[in-house]
Amino acid sequence: MSTVAVDRQIEQFRENFRVVRDEVSRVIVGNDRNIVGIMTCLLARGHVLLEGIPGIGKTKLVQTLADVLHLKFSRIQFTPDLMPGDIIGTTVVREDEAGRKHMQFQRGPIFANLVLADEINRATPKTQSALLEAMQENSVSAGGQTHPLEQPFFVLATMNPLEMEGTYMLPEAQLDRFFFKLKMGFPPADALHDIIERTTRAQDPVVERVLGQGQILEMRDTARSVPVARPIQQYAIDLTLATHPESERATEMTRKYVRFGSSPRGTQALILGAKVNALLSDRLHVSCEDIRSVALDALRHRILLNFDAEADKVDADAILSDVLHRVKEPE
Amino acid sequence: MTQSEQSAAPGAAQALLRLLGQVDRRLRLNQTISSALILAGLVLLALSAWRLLAVFNRAAPVASALVALLALLAATGLLFLLGHGLLTHRRGLGRAAAQADRRAGLQDELLSALHFVRGPHGPWTDAQIERAARRAQRLEPARLARLHVPARVLVPLAALAVLLAVAWRLEPMTASVDQAALGAGTDLTPEEQAQVRALQALLAQAPDTPSARTLRQALETLEQRDAADADKRRALAQAQEAAEQSKLDAASAREGMYQLGQRLRAQAGMEEVAQALTQGDARKAAELLERAAGLPAGERGAGAPAAGAAQPAREKDLEKLLQEAAQAGGKGDADALSSSAAMKEAVDRLNQIASELEVQGTVGNSSKLLQQLQLSVAQRSTMSASRFAQQAAQNSTPGSESGDTVMPGGKMFRSGAVAQESERSEQQEGSKSGDAQGESVADPLLGAKATPLEVQLKQEALPQPAEPEEKAGEAWFYAESKEQKSALEARAVQARAAFAQAETTPPAAIAVRHRHTVKEYFMNLREGAK
Numbered sequence: 001m002s003t004v005a006v007d008r009q010i011e012q013f014r015e016n017f018r019v020v021r022d023e024v025s026r027v028i029v030g031n032d033r034n035i036v037g038i039m040t041c042l043l044a045r046g047h048v049l050l051e052g053i054p055g056i057g058k059t060k061l062v063q064t065l066a067d068v069l070h071l072k073f074s075r076i077q078f079t080p081d082l083m084p085g086d087i088i089g090t091t092v093v094r095e096d097e098a099g100r101k102h103m104q105f106q107r108g109p110i111f112a113n114l115v116l117a118d119e120i121n122r123a124t125p126k127t128q129s130a131l132l133e134a135m136q137e138n139s140v141s142a143g144g145q146t147h148p149l150e151q152p153f154f155v156l157a158t159m160n161p162l163e164m165e166g167t168y169m170l171p172e173a174q175l176d177r178f179f180f181k182l183k184m185g186f187p188p189a190d191a192l193h194d195i196i197e198r199t200t201r202a203q204d205p206v207v208e209r210v211l212g213q214g215q216i217l218e219m220r221d222t223a224r225s226v227p228v229a230r231p232i233q234q235y236a237i238d239l240t241l242a243t244h245p246e247s248e249r250a251t252e253m254t255r256k257y258v259r260f261g262s263s264p265r266g267t268q269a270l271i272l273g274a275k276v277n278a279l280l281s282d283r284l285h286v287s288c289e290d291i292r293s294v295a296l297d298a299l300r301h302r303i304l305l306n307f308d309a310e311a312d313k314v315d316a317d318a319i320l321s322d323v324l325h326r327v328k329e330p331e
Numbered sequence: 332m333t334q335s336e337q338s339a340a341p342g343a344a345q346a347l348l349r350l351l352g353q354v355d356r357r358l359r360l361n362q363t364i365s366s367a368l369i370l371a372g373l374v375l376l377a378l379s380a381w382r383l384l385a386v387f388n389r390a391a392p393v394a395s396a397l398v399a400l401l402a403l404l405a406a407t408g409l410l411f412l413l414g415h416g417l418l419t420h421r422r423g424l425g426r427a428a429a430q431a432d433r434r435a436g437l438q439d440e441l442l443s444a445l446h447f448v449r450g451p452h453g454p455w456t457d458a459q460i461e462r463a464a465r466r467a468q469r470l471e472p473a474r475l476a477r478l479h480v481p482a483r484v485l486v487p488l489a490a491l492a493v494l495l496a497v498a499w500r501l502e503p504m505t506a507s508v509d510q511a512a513l514g515a516g517t518d519l520t521p522e523e524q525a526q527v528r529a530l531q532a533l534l535a536q537a538p539d540t541p542s543a544r545t546l547r548q549a550l551e552t553l554e555q556r557d558a559a560d561a562d563k564r565r566a567l568a569q570a571q572e573a574a575e576q577s578k579l580d581a582a583s584a585r586e587g588m589y590q591l592g593q594r595l596r597a598q599a600g601m602e603e604v605a606q607a608l609t610q611g612d613a614r615k616a617a618e619l620l621e622r623a624a625g626l627p628a629g630e631r632g633a634g635a636p637a638a639g640a641a642q643p644a645r646e647k648d649l650e651k652l653l654q655e656a657a658q659a660g661g662k663g664d665a666d667a668l669s670s671s672a673a674m675k676e677a678v679d680r681l682n683q684i685a686s687e688l689e690v691q692g693t694v695g696n697s698s699k700l701l702q703q704l705q706l707s708v709a710q711r712s713t714m715s716a717s718r719f720a721q722q723a724a725q726n727s728t729p730g731s732e733s734g735d736t737v738m739p740g741g742k743m744f745r746s747g748a749v750a751q752e753s754e755r756s757e758q759q760e761g762s763k764s765g766d767a768q769g770e771s772v773a774d775p776l777l778g779a780k781a782t783p784l785e786v787q788l789k790q791e792a793l794p795q796p797a798e799p800e801e802k803a804g805e806a807w808f809y810a811e812s813k814e815q816k817s818a819l820e821a822r823a824v825q826a827r828a829a830f831a832q833a834e835t836t837p838p839a840a841i842a843v844r845h846r847h848t849v850k851e852y853f854m855n856l857r858e859g860a861k
Contacts, residue, residue, distance in 0.1 A: 006458040227456045229443035231425070284459035285443035330442070331429045 006284070013222045013279050017043075019210045020068055026205050027064040028057060029198065030191030036280070037182045037297055038065060038156065042216065043223045044272035046179020047135050047155040049120075049170075049301065056184050057195075058158040062116045069216065070209040071113035071152065076131075078123035080166065084130035091143040105142055110134050113150060113213065117157040121167040131155065132174045152216050172260070172304050179269050180294075181301035226275040228286045231330030235288050236270040239295060242323045243303050253322045257309035262302040269298035288329045296320050343457075343464030344448045348424065351445065353472035355427035361478060362416060368484050369413040375491040376405050382498040391504060405487070412484065431475045440466060523707055526700050527553055533697055537690040542580075545573035546694060546701075553704065567705045574698040581691035584684055585611040595653060604653070613685035617678045620653075649684075652677040 017039060024035050034050070038061070041048045050058045059075075066073035076087055089108030095101050109115065110131065117131055134140050135155050139148045157178070159170075175181070187195060198205055241249045244261030254261070273294030274286045281290070300316040309315075380402035387395040428441040444463030447456040527550050534550075537543045549570035552558050558566075592608030595601045600623060607616035652673050829844075 002454065003458040003461055006454055225455050227443075227447060227453070227459060229439070229446035230450070231429075231442060231446065232439060281438075283438065283440070284455060284462055285440060285447075287438035287440070287443075289438050329429075331426055 009222050009225075010279055010282065010284070013219050014282065016211055016215055016219055017280060020065075023068045023207050023210050024061070024064050026207055027198070028061050029194040030187040031057065031061060031184065034061065034182050034184055035065075037180050038062075040273050040276040040294070041179045042152065042154050043219050043276050044179060044269070045152075045220060046269065046272070047177065048157070049175070049178040049181045050156060050158045050184060051161055051181060052158070052184030053162055053186070054160055056186060058184055059116065059118055061184075062114075062156045062158070064207060065156075066114045066116070067207050068210055069114065070212040071154075071216070072111075072150070073114045073116070074109035074112035075116040075118060076109050077118045078120050078127070080122060080124060082123045082127050084127050087127065087130050088134060088140045088142055089147075103143065105145065105147065107147070108140075110140060111147070111149060113152050113154060115153075115155045117155055119160055120157040121159050121169060123168065125168050125171070128168065128170060128174060131157075132177050135177050152213065152220065172302075175301045176263050176265055178301060180273070180297040182297055183300075223272070223276045223279060226278055226284065226286060228271055228275070232274075232286050232288060232291065233271065235327070235330055236267050236274070236291050238327050239270065239291065239323060240264070240267045240299075242327050243299060243319070249327070251319075251322055251326045253314075253319050257305055257312070257314050257319055258303055259306040260304040262299050266299050266302045270294060273298055292324055295324055343461045346464040347441065347444055347448065347460065347467050350467040350470060350472060351424040351427045351431065351441065354431050354476045355424055357472060357476035357478065358427060358430060361476065364478065364480060365416055365484050366413060368480055368488055369409050369416070372409050372484070372488045372491055373406060375488070375495050376402060376409065379491060379495045379498050382495065382501075386498065386501045386503050388503055405491075409487065427476075431470065434475045435466075435470055437463075437466065520707070523553075523704060526704060530697050530700055533693050537693045540577075540687075540690055540694075542573040542577040542694050543690065546570045546697060549573075549701075564705070567701060571698065571701050571705065574694050574701055577691045577694040578698070581688055584613075584688055584691075588613060588616075588684070591649065591653070598653075601653065611688075613681045613688060617681035617685060620674065620678050620681065623674075649677065649680045652680060 020039060021032070021035055025032065028035065038048050038050075050062070052058050063073075063075075076082070085108065087108050087110050089106050089111065091103050092106050093101050094104040120128060120131070134149065135153075138151070138153055139146050141147070160167075238249055240262050241247045242251055242261075243254055243258060243266075244250055245255045245258045247261070250258075250261075270291050271286065274290035277290040277293055278284070278286045283290075296317055299320055303316045303319060305314070305316060305319075309319075380398055383398045384395055387398065424445055425442065428445045429439075431437070432439050432441050440459075440463050444460045447460050450456070530546070531550055534543055534546055549566040552566035553563055588608045588611055592605040592610075595605035595608065598605070604616050604619045604623070607613075607619055
């Protein structure tokens with residue numbers, strides 16, 4: 001591949017990304033950062049956990065994205081009585097034309113490209129783990145058979161930080177499976193005007209399908225091709241180690257408030273997210289700034305805080321901001 | 332440049348490495364300039380310190396010490412800057428690339444390209460290197476790494492230059508100020524020298540008594556140019572003590588004469604002598620006695636012995652001599668010879684007392700002059716305020732005339748002192764000046780005769796006689812319990828701490844809890860003196 005081809009590939013990547021973002025923005029207002037975050041996860045082969053209060057458009061955002069991408073979409077509303085079989089599918093007895101009966105695997109809603117796991121914390125841990133296992137393995141085992149999931153396989157789970165009664169918090173090990181944890185905040189006043197105008201008209205805005213399955217897979221390969229220099233990689237590692245209280249690179253705040261730091265998956269997420277970010281900035285290399293821009297989303301759910309943090313009302317974002325402030329860039 | 336560096340994208344890599352090499356050279360030059368300026372700063376600092384020390388010389392020891400200390404601190408700071416710059420300065424193209432990225436806002440492009448040049452290659456890395464090289468060709472090394480001196484080096488250097496310029500213009504301090512500030516030997520002012528000369532003239536007329544000797548030594552110490560202020564203060568304190576002692580001796584002699592006069596009043600032919608004695612005029616009493624005995628006038632001068640020769644006469648009681656003389660005056664010629672001898676001895680004794688009183692008066696008069704000298708010497712020295720106040724305060728001894736005692740808290744009147752006595756004493760006969768007559772030890776606040784608090788406390792700690800109840804149980808064997816043992820150890824520790832505190836407390840500031848003890852000690856001493 002020549003240099004010109006690389007440049008063309010990057011240009012194509014950026015153009016596709018821009019088209020998707022513009023199309024989603026026709027429906028979703030004031031959430032550009034989250035749109036970019038979700039797209040980054042999709043292109044980095046990760047999954048997203050969306051956290052936000054009810055009614056701010058979490059589900060709408062995912063549905064719009066599914067409409068824009070020419071992908072198979074399914075939505076699972078997680079409830080306490082949801083069973084693993086309801087997600088991955090079940091084996092049923094079928095009778096053929098000859099009257100012979102045989103077992104057949106009936107695929108569940110997880111067999112889609114884009115899966116919306118709405119309010120994932122309302123289901124039992126057993127059901128949650130069925131989804132999370134599929135997320136990790138990219139395949140489903142049922143009736144003694146393994147069924148690979150079609151690529152791209154992308155899960156968007158939403159979680160409501162309020163109404164915690166009767167919910168099952170995701171364990172840290174399962175949270176770690178999510179590439180990014182995005183927080184959806186309340187839209188600003190200007191954005192609210194746009195939301196009201198767009199959603200109270202006679203017709204809702206309609207989006208077009210602008211990106212197909214093949215293009216997405218191509219974009220995924222492009223994102224992975226971006227090279228990372230060793231010092232930049234070292235910076236990502238330093239950031240990860242700085243979240244470990246027992247590490248000598250840990251900051252004072254980390255030592256005080258963190259029980260367990262980020263896993264190596266966190267570093268992977270930093271680098272992959274930074275690669276997508278570098279491409280979006282029309283760069284062929286990853287910079288420290290790229291890593292910093294994705295650090296909060298990639299690491300906030302991978303840090304386990306201790307009781308002192310709870311007592312002092314210190315959240316993971318504050319600790320990560322401190323880490324980003326203190327860890328020095330390579331020289 | 333390694334083989335791998337040349338193999339991939341050679342033209343681009345060359346351009347990139349050329350730029351980074353130029354930037355690296357400029358960064359090194361910057362570092363060298365900084366180090367050289369820090370060294371220049373050290374030289375400037377040394378010159379400034381040398382000049383300031385020469386200006387202050389011995390005239391201002393505090394300022395000199397401060398200059399030396401500040402110079403040391405500044406030198407340490409400059410050396411730290413130098414060491415920090417040399418140790419933390421990383422050389423190489425990596426640092427140059429990071430610096431260039433930062434200056435040009437390239438977001439690690441050159442740094443990444445440098446690492447890609449050195450590492451394995453692929454289409455993406457080659458593309459990145461080419462991009463970085465294209466950008467590098469547009470960059471100017473002179474703008475990426477400007478030759479400059481950091482503010483942390485430039486500011487101290489400028490300050491040192493200004494300091495040196497100021498120090499160079501300062502005139503060295505004069506020698507007189509020099510000596511005064513050093514405190515090694517404070518010269519006396521003309522007024523003080525006049526006071527010293529007046530005192531020396533007074534003492535030249537006085538006989539050679541211990542008080543006079545102490546005073547002479549003190550004056551000699553004051554006149555010495557190389558004597559330290561501390562020595563002068565000590566000599567003045569001793570002289571002051573001698574003057575006070577002299578006052579006490581005079582008071583004692585007058586009191587004795589008064590009592591003698593009272594007792595002789597009833598003796599026939601001794602009325603006038605007794606009256607003169609009561610008035611404290613020993614010279615007049617001697618003349619009256621001479622006249623009554625009809626001694627030749629020439630013997631009166633010879634009868635005034637020197638202080639050294641009068642020493643055996645002290646052993647005899649003047650009263651007895653006078654009574655013998657009075658009784659002999661009424662008898663026949665057979666006793667005339669012996670009465671003449673007794674009378675002559677009494678006259679000699681009275682003349683001696685009169686001479687001693689004059690000397691003591693002379694020495695006592697010098698007390699005020701001494702006090703003024705003490706004040707002036709103390710004010711010039713670096714003595715602490717409390718110590719100065721203590722030395723400047725009047726001595727708490729009873730006055731020779733009235734027996735009243737001027738104390739820092741007020742004045743203790745003789746009547747009050749008498750009223751404090753629990754038993755009648757000889758001195759209580761109208762005055763408490765028995766203490767003032769020299770029968771008590773010297774005042775403990777100043778001088779060598781003071782008993783140290785340590786000794787006083789040891790005396791206080793003497794074991795008390797056992798109580799009768801304890802004696803009854805002497806046949807019993809008591810083993811101390813752990814509690815008793817620990818309590819005793821605790822008391823021992825507390826006593827040591829209290830003793831140490833008492834040791835460190837200045838004489839004038841006796842701890843409140845020890846004041847009663849000290850008072851009791853002196854009261855006991857006075858009782859013992861009876």
